[in-house]
Amino acid sequence: MSKRYIGRFAPSPSGPLHFGSLVTALGSYLQAKSKHGKWLVRIEDIDPPREVKGASSLILKTLEALNLYWDDHVLYQSACSERYRATLNQLLQNQQAYYCNCTRQRIQLLPNGFYDGFCRQQHLTLKDDQPYAIRLKQNHPIFEFTDKILGLQKIAAINANEDFIIHRKDGLFAYNLVVVLDDHQQGITEIVRGADLLPVTGKQISLYQLFGFNVLSYCHLPLVLDNNGNKLSKQNHAKAIELSNIQSITAQALQFLGQPLPRDWQDATQQQLLDWAISHWNLALIPKQNKPLSTDIR
Numbered sequence: 001m002s003k004r005y006i007g008r009f010a011p012s013p014s015g016p017l018h019f020g021s022l023v024t025a026l027g028s029y030l031q032a033k034s035k036h037g038k039w040l041v042r043i044e045d046i047d048p049p050r051e052v053k054g055a056s057s058l059i060l061k062t063l064e065a066l067n068l069y070w071d072d073h074v075l076y077q078s079a080c081s082e083r084y085r086a087t088l089n090q091l092l093q094n095q096q097a098y099y100c101n102c103t104r105q106r107i108q109l110l111p112n113g114f115y116d117g118f119c120r121q122q123h124l125t126l127k128d129d130q131p132y133a134i135r136l137k138q139n140h141p142i143f144e145f146t147d148k149i150l151g152l153q154k155i156a157a158i159n160a161n162e163d164f165i166i167h168r169k170d171g172l173f174a175y176n177l178v179v180v181l182d183d184h185q186q187g188i189t190e191i192v193r194g195a196d197l198l199p200v201t202g203k204q205i206s207l208y209q210l211f212g213f214n215v216l217s218y219c220h221l222p223l224v225l226d227n228n229g230n231k232l233s234k235q236n237h238a239k240a241i242e243l244s245n246i247q248s249i250t251a252q253a254l255q256f257l258g259q260p261l262p263r264d265w266q267d268a269t270q271q272q273l274l275d276w277a278i279s280h281w282n283l284a285l286i287p288k289q290n291k292p293l294s295t296d297i298r
């Protein structure tokens with residue numbers, strides 16, 4: 001018997017939900033529910049300097065207002081440091097990771113900014129007075145993977161081979177490490193998320209292989225662009241979505257994802273609209289290109 005589908009939405013609480021993150025939330029929700037699976041929510045609050053106070057609860061309230069109800073409890077990464085620390089210590093002990101005190105300036109001068117493994121040979125030990133990052137010894141590079149929406153993705157050797165950071169110099173755990181630990185911990189079977197994370201997916205797959213975890217399948221959704229062609233993001237101060245007409249914002253997100261709309265969607269309740277979207281969800285219709293939001297809904 002195949003394993004039950006478990007999907008997830010994993011926002012960072014660096015601001016309220018905007019249209020771009022709604023597209024990711026809705027896409028991952030519909031993919032999970034169309035497979036009669038679970039849809040989990042994880043708050044990726046491992047970066048306090050980038051966190052906006054109150055954003056976590058605002059994101060969750062917005063999901064609830066949209067009838068996007070998650071299964072099980074919400075996992076907060078800020079509560080998981082001990083589990084992350086144990087893995088880091090294990091990797092250091094097994095010499096699968098090493099300390100690095102290279103400066104940002106030095107790394108910026110390297111080709112494309114990818115790290116050249118300089119500290120791998122230095123065998124640095126931790127001294128209290130100096131900040132160190134911890135890097136993975138990349139012995140399992142991934143040069144390609146297949147995305148269910150975008151097809152075969154080739155990864156340049158310089159990116160694949162990089163000894164990437166798993167613990168930051170400022171003392172924080174790195175996203176690429178904890179995302180893998182948590183997706184495994186939560187039993188996630190498929191990841192549906194924005195295409196901005198394509199460049200790090202190979203690094204994450206390499207960690208799955210290192211830890212002996214089952215590799216998941218991936219669906220990377222197109223990004224919503226602003227008028228300047230940049231990704232709508234909290235950093236670019238994307239507008240929080242307005243909840244005055246949730247059916248209309250949901251219909252816009254469905255249209256962005258290339259999905260059909262019921263003819264009378266304006267008269268449908270939010271739950272009817274979501275149920276219709278679940279039963280008509282078709283991954284093959286999702287556009288492969290990032291694009292701006294078109295405001296006319298048919």
Ligand code: GLU
Pocket residue numbers: 010011012044179193194197
């Ligand atoms: N927390 C990440 C973000 O908000 C998403 C991580 C993921 O989906 O893997 O961009």
